């Protein structure tokens with residue numbers, strides 16, 4: 001099975017890909033878009049995408065990608081514990097580090113450490129945490145934020161530098177075609193917008209309540225072409241094969257607009 005993800009090796013997405021697809025042929029790509037495009041173009045069987053981080057919240061770009069790609073469905077999930085380290089050339093003093101490279105997600109998750117310990121450093125965003133390593137190879141006064149992994153010639157901070165040590169990212173494995181959805185699931189994920197009427201969100205959530213379904217995630221995203229209107233991304237506990245879940249989904253489909261089943265896992 002060919003699995004695309006944000007690479008190169010050593011990125012958090014590559015670690016999640018190894019957990020979700022331990023025996024795959026791996027296709028590291030430069031962006032989440034490129035990984036998804038591989039699946040849509042049938043060059044890969046699946047892609048691994050982060051959708052939420054406990055410190056930073058939703059990875060909005062990936063929610064939008066999943067919603068906008070009618071053929072894409074999440075079929076498996078993995079919660080990766082994130083252990084961010086500051087990585088720098090062996091022997092360099094922290095006060096000499098002038099630039100810190102990393103993926104925006106990682107930089108935002110370590111904001112406190114970076115401003116308290118490296119106030120002099122300029123932040124440079126890169127395509128991924130692991131990609132910043134190759135950027136740094138040309139620099140002596142630079143550091144990166146990346147996964148806790150030994151790298152020859154480089155030192156790692158002794159501790160996790162994230163604002164909160166317990167830091168998790170929720171990854172989804174996405175495939176092309178509804179036929180890949182598992183027959184049974186523990187959780188179901190959908191997105192939809194509400195009709196523009198009083199109590200619309202309440203009425204949508206009431207459907208879950210009536211069928212006794214426990215919601216595990218809710219996120220709103222503005223509709224790109226319509227200011228003031230929102231798409232809701234909702235995950236709940238449930239077996240996709242259960243009558244109650246099927247009935248709830250069909251009531252949701254009737255009541256909401258632009259309903260899409262995003263996946264089940």
Ligand SMILES: O=C(O)C(=O)Cc1ccccc1
Pocket residue numbers: 006010011012013014050082103105106127128129130169
């Ligand atoms: O840049 C990476 O390593 C990624 O896979 C994106 C990312 C960054 C920080 C936390 C989780 C995922």
